[in-house]
Amino acid sequence: NESAYQHGIGWPKRLAAWAGLLVITLIAYASSYGVPFVFDDVHAIVENPSIRHWQSFTDAFTAPDQSSFAGRPVVNLSFALQTGEAGKLDPARLHGVNNFIHVLNAILLFELLVLVLSIINRQKLMVYAFFVCTLWVIHPLNTEAVVYLTQRTELFVTLFFLISCYASVQYMSARHWSWLIVAVIASALGMGSKENMVGLPVMVLLINWVLFNRSIKRHWKLHLGLALTWLILLWLNISGPRDASAGMTVGISSWQYLLTQSTVIPLYLWQVFTADHLSIVHDWPMCQTVGQSLPWSLLPLTILALTVWGVVKKHPLSLAGVAFFLILGPTSSIIPIATETVAERRMYLPSAMVIGVVVLLLGSWCVSKRPREIVAIGVGILLTVLCIIGTQQRLEVYQQPRTLWEAAISLYPNDGRALNGLGYTLIGENAYEQAIPILRKATEVDPEFAESYDNLGLCYLHAGELGDAKKSFEQAIALNDSLAKPYNNLGITLARLGELDAAVNALNQALARSPHLAAAHLNLGMVLNDLNRFGIAAEHLLRALPMLNEQDQCTCLMQLARAALGRNELDKAMGYLHGVLQIQPDHGKAKALLGKLQSIR
Incomplete structure (x- = not known):
């Protein structure tokens, strides 16, 4: 194994593969540059002062508490650098960077697969490695992670996860200190991008066990360096920068969340194989008992058991299962995320593991058997075309925020977040009369969702119904006192009612919660x-x-x-x-x- 990493593919074939991944991604995502800001993009990017009006790198590293980038300074800085000192936001430029990272991730995945296949002497599967990356980079399931700009967090953590894994394998193969440095730096940057990087040191440890059969002592510098990057993650999250939406204080027990996620994973797998039931939000029931999770929970338990068995037997394919569970673990195990039980973007890199196992198993069955290989390549080309069409269709949905939310409501007609999203979009289109009944329904189906009352109050405010507007804003504040916007809107309403001193108090309350609003x-x-x-x-x-x-x-x-x-x-x-x-x-x-x-x- 010491020199196995050298026996991959030549540079001409490698560059051809890179070019192929680039071209096919450009075709699939050609219309992505016209996608506007959606969902949390407004709060996380448009209204984020540390991105738009930063004065120093310290500012650019520090996102507001409870925002999507809180505790994720690497991602926040990337957006700040794109806006520059003028604070100008160009969605097309932001999409361009997301698309570039997406392609780069596909290339890194390809290189990692080539490296691993070389180590286990399965070079004949190289062409199937290319198909794995092709299907992954244009899979419709991954559109959320790519075009929903806030989810650059997912793109970045995948980028650094793959770099660190690749560098670690290279170091364990050749033991050159430069690869050690790259692996540790990438791990550190990943820890500053998103919390699911936490599994990387364990991933490398199991790669060492499965591929190289060596003790920790042999590569102790690598394992220690990667483990020390956990301190970065601890430091960034010890203050609870997003504890209002995730953690042990959101009113959901770890056991309930674990049971629920055991039913969510089968949905994710279904989406990988069918690209069906895609939605910006999902209304998923919370499981209270084991019985409610059956029979769906048996599927992830079976996959987990096979993964453990494979690791014990040191089967290389088990590493895909390890990566699948380690990456999903922080969001899909025991740490409750109250606002999003289901999120398709969490399957960004895990979907590559699923596709990889299926394609490489089929490749092993077809390799060196000409008729089977011809059929397999034909099927691969057909699936590639279908994925491109599916991704382009999904991007059409993202082009118009109203269409995006209407698509979600068609799947979940009684989901308060989807109804609120449509109502907010209609407010942005000045369609206040259309928004009122939708937002009223949102407050009925989910009476605990403060944002629906806030947006309903805006409609009343625009209609001149100041009394109803005031009640709606006060209800939003009663449900979630940490939100700044309801206080701001209440201040506007009180000012129009002539209650100027009360308006000053409300607006000061808004600034106490969001000093840069x-x-x-x-x-x-x-x-x-x-x-x-x-x-x-x-x-x-x-x-x-x-x-x-x-x-x-x-x-x-x-x-x-x-x-x-x-x-x-x-x-x-x-x-x-x-x-x-x-x-x-x-x-x-x-x-x-x-x-x-x-x-x-």
Whole structure:
């Protein structure tokens, strides 16, 4: 085994394989660049100040608590670097990076398979390794991990998992110190990307056992280095950056969650083989007893038993089972995730393990048997075409957020999150009347989901039904006091009701929960102007200004001009008005007020 890693495939064939994976991915994901921000993208990316308005690398590493990137600094930094100092967000550019990482992951998977097949002297299966990576990179199940931009977490942890595994195998084969360094650095970066990297040190330990049959002592530096990266994961998560949605305090026991996940894994496997029942959210019942999990739980138990048996017998295919369970483990075992019992993106790398086992087993049956090989290659090409078509169809669903949520509702008509998602999308389209009955139903089927009440309140607020709006926002706050947006929206409502002091209190509560919430700073500045508290109003307006879009920047600059006039600072006021006209040259109020001020001077 010392030199087995050298007997892979030549560079011409290797580069041809890479090019093939690149081209086929570009074909499958050609329409992905038009996919807008969806679901958690708004909160995790669009409204994330550490991405859009960072002043230092420390800022860019630190995502707001309870956000999707909290405790995942590597991913947060990657988005911050893409927006740059201007804080501009271009979804097409963000999709381009996600697609690139996806292709890179496929190439790394191919290289890892080639390396392992070389070590076990199964070079004749190289072509089947290429089919594994081809089917995986264009499988419709993986569209969520690729085009749902927030799930760059999944792409990154897979990238570093594969790099670390590859480097570790190379080190154990050749024992060159450079591979040791690469393996440990990749593991560290993976720990800073997502928690399911936690299984990597165990994965490498079992690779050592199965492929090389060596003691830990032989490669103790590698195993120790990888184990030490657990400290990074501990440090990033010890404060509970997402404990509102995941962990032991979310009201679901570990036993209930484990039983439920034993019924979810068969769904994941079904999706791998059929690409059916795909949805941005899933309404999945929580199992309370073992009986409720049967017979579905027997399938993952059987796979687990076969994996353990394979590891004991040192069968190379057992490593696929090990990777499957280690990667799924953090989200699909005993640590409850209350907000998402089922999430297709969790199968991003595990699906490669499933595809790999099936294809390589069939390849072993067909190898050196010409008729079988011809049939197998023909079937592989057919499946490739079907996967491309399936992925393109799934991307069409992602193109329009309304279509995405309607597709989810067609599968789960009584899922509160899906109904709320559609309602929120309709609000974004200014279709408030259409959104109201949908959001009312969302509050009926899931009366504990605060966001539905918040969005329903927005509809009432737009319709001028201030009393109903106030009740809805107060209900959202009662259900989840940690949310900033309901307080912000309540502040707007109270201001329109003339309750200015109460509005100031509500908006301050919003900022206490989200200090960088631009809308709350803007709204508070406007209310403080109404109270003639011009100095502190200007402070909040100036904080809001760089985080706003151009339309809201005009509003903010007009309010800053008002605050300046309230303090008799005519030059400042005129400067703010000039700022409005730079953004919107035909702004009538700014032109008129500027004309008056110039005539006074």
